[in-house]
Amino acid sequence: MTGSLQQAPGPFFGEFGGRFVPEALMAALDELTDAYEKARIDPVYTDELTRLALEYTGRPSIVTEVPRFARHAGGARVWLKREDLNHSGSHKINNVLGQALLTKRLGKQRVIAETGAGQHGVATATAAALMDLECVIYMGEEDTERQALNVARMRLLGAEVIPVATGTRTLRDAINEAFRDWVANVDTTNYVFGTAAGPHPFPAMVRDFQRVISVEAREQMLERGGLPDAVLACVGGGSNAIGSFDAFLDDDSVRLIGCEAAGDGVDTGRHAATLTGGRPGILHGSRSYILQDEEGQTQPSHSISAGLDYPGVGPEHTWLHSIGRAEYWPVTDAEAMDAFRLLCRTEGILPAIESSHALAGAITLGKELGPDATLLVTLSGRGDKDVQQAAEWFDMLPGGDA
Amino acid sequence: MSALEDRIDEIRAQGRAALIGYLPVGYPDVDTSIAAVVAMVEAGVDIVEVGPPYSDPMMDGPVIQHAAATALERGVRVDDTFRAVRAAADAGAQALVMSYCNLMLSRGYDRFAADLRAAGGVGVITPDLTPDTGQEWIDAARAHEVDTIFLAAPSTTRERMHLTVGASRGFVYATSLMGVTGERASVGDAAAQVVAAARDAGAARVCVGLGVSTGAQAAQVATYADGVIVGSAFVKALGDGGDLAALKAKVAELAAGVRGDA
Structure with missing residues (x-):
């Protein structure tokens, strides 16, 4: 085409x-x-x-509507693309x-x-x-x-x-x-x-190997009434996000939103929101945005999520950002962890902390767009690996406040 | 012909190979590293390479990684590189910079070349920039009469060797092995093969780096290359304590090597 x-x-x-x-x-x-x-x-x-x-991964992965979660997202309809159910636990x-x-x-x-x-x-x-x-x-x-x-x-x-x-x-x-x-x-x-x-x-x-996420999800959403108003995914290097966006790139009505890790907040300097707080440079073999000082030294990044704790970002995201086809939103540690707990408690689904950044983005967008909106969120991984860290964050370990 | 090419030819006319010494700027501190550059020249280095430390040195082994990290912790700046270049040039050596490309890009390729030239430098070695993606840099370097020195590796294909040789000025940097910087027990046959391949592709001057740390190795490489590049062994001799005497002794050993006296 x-x-x-x-x-x-x-x-x-x-x-x-x-x-x-x-x-x-x-x-x-x-x-x-x-x-x-x-x-x-x-x-x-x-x-x-x-x-x-x-026969090995268990594809296609399902989409799950999460209405109890969605009540906290302005009443929008929210669907999750369940990459967390893949064999080995993520996309x-x-x-x-x-x-x-x-x-x-x-x-x-x-x-x-x-x-x-x-x-x-x-x-x-x-x-x-x-x-x-x-x-x-x-x-x-x-x-x-x-x-x-x-x-x-x-x-x-x-x-x-x-x-x-x-x-x-x-x-x-x-x-x-x-x-x-x-x-x-x-x-x-x-x-x-x-x-x-x-x-x-x-x-x-x-991107080609991850594209299956959006190819399946687009079909699944069309079967359920039509294209979503927005697709949201978390972005570290950006593989699940680019895979979630690709098949929707030519659907002009679908907003594409990458949720970057804002750590303690972009203005604190302790974050990993490369497209929000970085500038062009070369790191790890490609030209893209980088968190760097004025001389070009890479700066340390910070995120509660190890998978998003990276001071660079994939070059195709930087391009999509530069031409305005995708938006990149910063999501703090605290916002991501609130969304993590909310999905656990309302839907019985324990997300990866990485993916929780996209859930937090959906809460913000749902509140903005209201009940007529349909949002598709890629749940890139499951949170089993994050239990210890989340329990510490919420002070839930035995011997804590109990 | 550039000043660097003239110097290499002059040394070749003496029946020996050039000794090229590398030091990272700012290790163990800026002033000591500049004194070390001068000490290298006094002890027999013909061509000096100084490196601005970079946060992500993908091509470097533990010795240079440690030096770069130490220098960055102590606040080294890219401007200090040009001070070191000036010191090397004033001491009578041809002065080069070896830099990862993001530091050059961040300053602006044109300004980087201009600043180097103003400091008396004559060329830049780019370990993570090849001619295919280096055209903007090549244009800036040509405009300021700065030599562009690209690397050739044992894995370099015939086609890529032509590209590399065609884009290089000063000399072609032949890496002796597949790997990162650091001392090795021996310099293998691959080095001679890379040099031969570069010459077949038309390179007039080829120098060998990676893994050379002893006078005997330098003597061996000097039989087929125009220059011998030594980095980690000098950095290790200098050490956290900034031992200029140990550095000079190591340089003297290698300087004898390139003269076949090892």
Whole structure:
């Protein structure tokens, strides 16, 4: 379709994206791009991916209307796209199965990945176990502490987890370390990148693997009376959001809203709201928005959610922001945690703290639009991994105030 | 011909390879790092590379990561890089900067090139910027007569080698191995192959970096390359204590190496 914004091929999205990496990685990125371009039109590959989605991940994921929750969102109709019900607990599996299958096609036996909250690490360890690949996960030391259960989970699945103690000891340092591993081991190793950021082909490829979210959801909403007025998803690097937006990009009536982590508040400086508080630059291989100081040094980000605690954002989001097709709203830790508790108590669904940022956005938008509006929120992951942290936040642990 | 190219040719006419020494600016503190640059030149470095520390040094191993983090904690600024460039030039060396591209982009490519030139610098090595995405930088550098030095790796294809050689001025930086900066027990065969491939693609001057830390390794690399680039070994010798004597001793060892005296 002429003029479609869907499935933009990269390497550039407007002036954003590209491939700013050491020369040593260029051949591997070319090889990966080439393998992906061939695989995506090869029925042997696409049929296997479809079979895995059906019989392993449990796709299509359902949509659930949440009327008791919606009473707190201006009475709008609110639907959740339930990526939390996927095998391994989040949307990350959609991407990882695609990249792990590609690793097999490349003839490589080892995968590496970065992880923040652990969702992508768990998904990668899952796919590696399924496909008999050696698996090493890099995770910031601070994140291994706040997500200790996911570390154990990855180890149970047979992966080696390497805590990264440099820099801010979070996702961004895990990515640096994964790139260092890759440049030394690129002959045998494929880097299974977790989000729609990084050098080409990752932003476009990860988006393609996550696009299934919006393709299914659009169909599901049409069956239930029509397109929603808005689609909301949380944005760290932005893979579930770009997957949630893509099939709706040409539906001009559908607002697309990415909810960034505003931490303690954008004006406090302790946040991870890159499109709200950042400016253009180059980080981790692509040109996008970055939280950086006036000299170009990356600034530490902050969010209660390890999965959103990243000072960059995928280049396609920056492009959508620049052309005005998508909006990016800051959501604070406190707003996200209120939405987390509200969904637990009104619907019996325990969301990931990451996804709770999108729920908070829906509460705000619902109040603005009122009962005639229909909102679709991507529930990107489940909150089992967040129980300890949430219980501490709400002071619910035994020996607390009880 | 640029001043850097002239200098490399002059050294080659002496029947030896050039010694190129790298130090991050601000480690262990700004003044000591500038004194260390001068000490390197006095002890036998021909060409100096100074690096503005960057928060996310994706190509660096533990030694340079530690140095960069220390310098940033102590408040080093990009402006300090140009002070170090000035000191290296005044000491009689050709002065280069090796910088991750976001620091250059943030200052503005044009201003970065102009500031370098004003400080007496002659070229920039860009570890995370390749000719494909580096055209804006190349244009700015050409306008200010700053040499653009790009990296070639063992994984560089024939086609990419032509691109790299075509866009490079001064010399081509051949990385001896697949990996990050840091000392290695030996410099493998890959280095000689990268140099040969670069020469086949038309490179007039090729220098080898990554993993070179001893006089013997320098002597070996000097048999086929126009220059030997040493970073981590010098940074380690300087250390948290800023030991200029240890640095000079290490430089002297490598300077003997590039003359085949190891």
